[in-house]
Amino acid sequence: xxxxxxxxxxxxxxxxxxxxxxxxxxxxxxxxxxxxxxxxxxxxxxxxxxxxxxxxxxxxxxxxxxxxxxxxxxxxxxxxxxxxxxxxxxxxxxxxxxxxxxxxxxxxxxxxxxxxxxxxxxxxxxxxxxxxxxxxxxxxxxxxxxxxxxxxxxxxxxxxxxxxxxxxxxxxxxxxxxxxxxxxxxxxxxxxxxxxxxxxxxxxxxxxxxxxxxxxxxxxxxxxxxxxxxxxxxxxxxxxxxxxxxxxxxxxxxxxxxxxxxxxxxxxxxxxxxxxxxx
Numbered sequence: 468x469x470x471x472x473x474x475x476x477x478x479x480x481x482x483x484x485x486x487x488x489x490x491x492x493x494x495x496x497x498x499x500x501x502x503x504x505x506x507x508x509x510x511x512x513x514x515x516x517x518x519x520x521x522x523x524x525x526x527x528x529x530x531x532x533x534x535x536x537x538x539x540x541x542x543x544x545x546x547x548x549x550x551x552x553x554x555x556x557x558x559x560x561x562x563x564x565x566x567x568x569x570x571x572x573x574x575x576x577x578x579x580x581x582x583x584x585x586x587x588x589x590x591x592x593x594x595x596x597x598x599x600x601x602x603x604x605x606x607x608x609x610x611x612x613x614x615x616x617x618x619x620x621x622x623x624x625x626x627x628x629x630x631x632x633x634x635x636x637x638x639x640x641x642x643x644x645x646x647x648x649x650x651x652x653x654x655x656x657x658x659x660x661x662x663x664x665x666x667x668x669x670x671x672x673x674x675x676x677x678x679x680x681x682x683x684x685x686x687x688x689x690x691x692x693x694x695x696x697x698x699x700x701x702x703x704x705x706x707x708x709x710x711x712x713x714x715x716x717x718x719x720x721x722x723x724x725x726x727x728x729x730x731x732x733x734x735x736x737x738x739x740x741x742x743x744x745x746x
Contacts, residue, residue, distance in 0.1 A: 471708040473744045476681075477502035477537040477715040478733055480511055482725040488512075488525065492532045494730040498737040503534050504717040505577065507541035507568055514541050514568050522574045529575075537715035538619060538652075538678050539577040541568035543585075544627065551585030551600035551630055561585070562603050569610055579617040579677060581652055582607060584631035584640065586623075593629050600630050601643050608646040618649040619678040624657035632657070634667055641675075650677035654719070655703060656689040665703055669710045679707070681716040681740075690721035692732045694739030704743050716740075 478500065483491040488511045495503055507514050512525065529536060542548065543565065550565065552558045565582065572580040582604060587596025604620070611618050620640070625632045631640050637651065651672045658665060668676065681703070682689065683696030693700055707716075718736055725732040 468704065468708045468744055470711045470713065471704060471744060473499070473737075473741055474501050475712075475714070475716050476500055476718060476737065476740060477504045478718040478737075479504040479506050479540065479720070481506040481508065481540075482720045482722070482732060483729040484508065484510070485726045486729060489528060489532075491729070492529060492534060494733055495534060496532055497730075498734060500737065501534060502537040502715055503529070504538045504540055504715070504719070505529075505536050505575070507539060507571065512571065514564055514571065517571065519574065522571055526575050536575055536577040538579050538581055538717060539568065539572035539575060540581040540717075541565065541571075543581075543583050544623075549585040550583075550603040551587055551596040553587060553595060553599070558599055558603070562606065565603070565607055566610060569607065569614060569616065573614040573616060577616070579619050579650070580611065581619050581621055581678065582649075583621050583623055584628055586628040586630055589629050597630055601640060604640070604649070605644050605646065608644060608648040612646070612648040616648075617677055619652035620649055621652040621654055621680065622657060623654075624660045626660070627657075633661060634663060634671060638671060641672075650675040652676075652678040652680060652717075654680035654682065655698060656680070656682045656684050659684055659698055660689070665706045666710075669706070669712075673710060676712065677714050679712070679714065679716050680719045682719050683736075688722065690719055692720050692725070692736035692739070693718070694735060700739070701743050704740075
């Protein structure tokens, strides 16, 4: 690899949910890495209850471990968080939650925060939900700009959302928001599920691709440790290298199968990537 390095890898703590944050940070250090993607969920960073003083303690802990936050990712994919909900109270609560996430990300010194569009009911026209998503993402982009931060919008799979779930839908949403504060986070699992190429996203969005979720999948399960699935990881890494991608590669490992030994799953994924990135 000419540009891509192992130090761009930023593991996420979402599958360390049964362990304290320090255990996750030590696991990242033990793999020789420098970056993390900090998941905003209990018990590590509970958006609804974490205090300013707790945020400062988290920030010091990360700094003392010699690590840096590449991206702050509040839990926004599951009920009751949905920026596009047709239920007004759910929608308002979701926006408050994401705005609080931005405050936390700013206090932590994170350079960007991930957002998703949310979703509408799959059996109804999506026009209203699309408009709600656009309005709320626009509010978040404006607030992030005031904090001097960037957002990274992740296109979901058609199984997760009926809104921003493809290259065309991503292009449309970004055009309608029209903000330089918002970039793109490509997740390799939705790419695979929709048979889209990583290069097609670079062709369209290269200047604003400011994060990436580098994940593997099996025929039955997504977001497994790199090397445990069927995806052409070496080919994907080569595409990143060919396009001189210099932002972070978030490792998003999901599922209860990894809760008991999250460090082992992370080690397996990093070792697999190391064979390609370091030879």
